[in-house]
Amino acid sequence: MPTENEMRELFRNDGILIPPLSLRLIQENIASRNRIFDAEVEISWMDKKARFLVELKSKSTPLIFRDALNYLKSSPLPEHYLPMLIMPYLSELKLSELEQLGVSGIDLCGNYLIVVPGEFAAFRSGAGNRFPSSAPIKNIYRKNSSMVGRVFLAKPRYSSVQEVCAEINRRNLLVTAGIKKPISLSTVSKSLKTLENDLIIGRERGIDLLQAEKLLTKLTEAYFPPKAQAITKIKLPYSKNEIFSLLLKQSQKLKIPIAATGTTSFNLYAVMERGDLLSVYCTDLAALLESLPGNKTDRFPNLELIETNDERVFFDPFVFEGFPWASPVQVYLELMDGDKRDQETATQIKSFILDNYQKEFNQ
Numbered sequence: 001m002p003t004e005n006e007m008r009e010l011f012r013n014d015g016i017l018i019p020p021l022s023l024r025l026i027q028e029n030i031a032s033r034n035r036i037f038d039a040e041v042e043i044s045w046m047d048k049k050a051r052f053l054v055e056l057k058s059k060s061t062p063l064i065f066r067d068a069l070n071y072l073k074s075s076p077l078p079e080h081y082l083p084m085l086i087m088p089y090l091s092e093l094k095l096s097e098l099e100q101l102g103v104s105g106i107d108l109c110g111n112y113l114i115v116v117p118g119e120f121a122a123f124r125s126g127a128g129n130r131f132p133s134s135a136p137i138k139n140i141y142r143k144n145s146s147m148v149g150r151v152f153l154a155k156p157r158y159s160s161v162q163e164v165c166a167e168i169n170r171r172n173l174l175v176t177a178g179i180k181k182p183i184s185l186s187t188v189s190k191s192l193k194t195l196e197n198d199l200i201i202g203r204e205r206g207i208d209l210l211q212a213e214k215l216l217t218k219l220t221e222a223y224f225p226p227k228a229q230a231i232t233k234i235k236l237p238y239s240k241n242e243i244f245s246l247l248l249k250q251s252q253k254l255k256i257p258i259a260a261t262g263t264t265s266f267n268l269y270a271v272m273e274r275g276d277l278l279s280v281y282c283t284d285l286a287a288l289l290e291s292l293p294g295n296k297t298d299r300f301p302n303l304e305l306i307e308t309n310d311e312r313v314f315f316d317p318f319v320f321e322g323f324p325w326a327s328p329v330q331v332y333l334e335l336m337d338g339d340k341r342d343q344e345t346a347t348q349i350k351s352f353i354l355d356n357y358q359k360e361f362n363q
Contacts, residue, residue, distance in 0.1 A: 001131050002088060002108065004058040010108070011039060016086070018112045021045045021122055035075045041084065043104075043114055050116040052084035052104060053077055060089045060107075060131070061197040072103055082116065088131040095125055140191040141222035147172065147183065147315050148191035149215050150329050152201065153353055154316050156209035156361045161189050164207060173257045173314035173324065179283060180311055212357040216332070216350065223333045226310035230285045233277075233301035236294040243278060243303055244323050250291040251282070258282045258324065259317050261306065262334030263342075265326035268318065270348035272341075279304040281313045328353050 002010075010016050011025040026040040030053060038056035042049055053075075055068045065087065072083040083103045090098070090107040098105040098113050106112040110127035114120075141149060151168050158164045165188040174180040195201045198218070202210045209215065236243055251258040261279040266272060282288050285307035294303070317324035326334070328349055335346035 002058060004056060007056055007058055007086070007088075007108070008039075011041070016106060016108070017110075018043075018106060018114065018122070018124075021114060023106070026051070032075070032078055032081075035071075037075075040081075043116070045120050045122065048116070048119050050082060050119065051080060052082045054084045054086055057085070057087045060087045060129075062199050063197040065094060066199065069097075069101060069103065073101060089129040091129075092125040095123070099123075139222055140194045141218040142224070144183065144311050145187060145191050146219055146222065146312060148188055149195060149200070149219060150312075150315060150327075152195075152209035153212060153215065153329050153357060154327070156212070156357055158207045160207070161185065161192060164188055164192065168315075171316040172311055173259065173317060174283070174309070174311050177255065177257050179257065179309070209357065209361065212354055213350075216329075216353065219329070220333060220336050223337060225334075225337060226281070226306075226308045226313050228306050228308050230307040231304065232285060232289060232296055233304045234289070234292065234294040235297050235299075235301050236292065236303055240276070240278060240302075246292065247280060247288075247303075248323050250288060254284070254287055254291060256282055256284045256288055257314055258288075259314050260323070260325045261313070262326040262331035263338070265318070266331045266335060266345060266349065268320065268325055269328050269331060269352045270345050272345040272348075276302055277304055278302060279306065281306050281308055281310075283307065283309055328356070 008028065016023050022044045024042045026042055028039050030037045030040045032053060037053040039054040041052050041054055043052060055072050057064050057068050068085050072085060077083060085098065085103055085105045088108050090105050090111050095105060095111060095113045099115065102115065104114045109130045111125045112122065114122045140146070147168050148164070151164060151171065154171065155167060162185065165183060165185050168188065169175045169182040175182050192201065192207065196203060200209065200211050200215050202208050238246065247258060259281045261281060264279045282305055285305050288305060313330060316327040318327055332346050332349040332353060335342040335349060
C-alpha cells in the first residue's frame with residue numbers, strides 16, 4: 001500500500017499514466033476559498049487541456065471514498081477548474097458513482113474517468129486491485145468478532161465503545177456463565193472501525209447502525225456452522241413442552257448453558273412446517289445426558305443434543321418461558337446455510353429482523 005508521500009512522488013516524477021491522455025502536476029497544496037487541495041494538475045488530450053484540483057487519498061476504503069467525495073462536492077471551485085479524486089484503487093462501481101456526480105478519478109492500477117464537459121471524456125476500467133491491503137485484513141463478520149455486528153441488530157444505537165462492549169458480554173451466555181472470557185475493548189474497537197469503514201455504522205451522534213440489510217448480507221457471506229464436539233440423538237417419553245422444561249431444569253441444576261438451535265427456534269419468528277426433532281446446543285453433552293431418561297437412537301428420535309463452545313450460538317438468546325431460544329439473527333444465518341426451503345423461510349426472518357431494527361432505531 002503506497003503512502004501519501006509515495007503517491008505525491010509519482011506526481012512529481014510523471015509516474016501516473018492515463019494513456020492516451022497526459023497528466024502534468026502544476027503545483028501541490030493549493031488553497032482555494034478556505035479549502036486546501038492536495039494538488040493542481042493539467043490533463044491534456046491532443047490539443048485540448050483542462051485543469052483539476054485534486055483530493056489525494058492513500059487508502060481506498062468505502063468510508064474514505066465517501067468522505068473524499070463529500071469534500072470535493074462541498075468545495076466551490078474557482079472558475080475553469082474541475083474536481084478530481086486520486087486513490088490507489090477505484091472499482092468500476094466507484095468510477096460509475098464518480099461519473100454520476102461529475103467528478104473525475106484516477107487510481108494507481110490503470111483505471112480512470114476523466115470528464116471535461118463540452119470538451120472530452122475518457123474512461124478505462126477492468127484493471128485489478130494491486131493494493132488489496134487497502135481492504136480490511138481481518139474478517140470481523142466471522143467467528144466471535146461477528147458478535148460486534150450482531151449486537152447492533154439487537155440494539156442499533158450506543159453512546160460509546162464501552163457500552164457496545166458491555167452489551168455484547170451481557171448477551172453472551174458463555175460469558176455470564178464464566179465459561180468464556182469477556183470480549184475485549186480492543187477487539188470491539190477494531191471491529192467498529194471496520195464496520196465504520198464499510199459504512200454500516202456511523203458515529204455522528206454516538207454509534208448507530210445505518211445499514212442493517214448490508215450487515216445481514218456480510219454476516220451471511222461469512223457464516224459457517226458451529227464446530228460440534230459431539231452430537232447425540234435420543235428418544236424421550238415426553239411431549240415437546242415437557243422436554244424443554246426438563247432440559248431447562250437439568251441445565252440450571254448442572255450449570256450447563258443450553259440454547260435451542262436456529263432450525264428449532266425459527267417458528268418463533270416465521271411460519272414453516274418441520275419435523276418433531278428438537279435440536280439444542282449445550283456445553284457438556286455427557287453430563288446433560290446422564291440426567292435425562294431415554295435411549296440413544298437414530299430411529300424416530302425427538303431430541304438432538306449438540307455439544308459446542310461456539311459463542312455465536314449462545315449469543316443474544318430469546319428467552320421465552322425461561323428457555324433460551326436462538327436469536328432471530330442466528331435463526332436467519334442457520335436457515336440461509338440450509339437448503340432452498342430453509343432459505344425461503346429465511347426471508348420471513350429477515351423481514352422480522354429489519355422491521356425490529358427500524359422500530360428500535362426510531363425510538
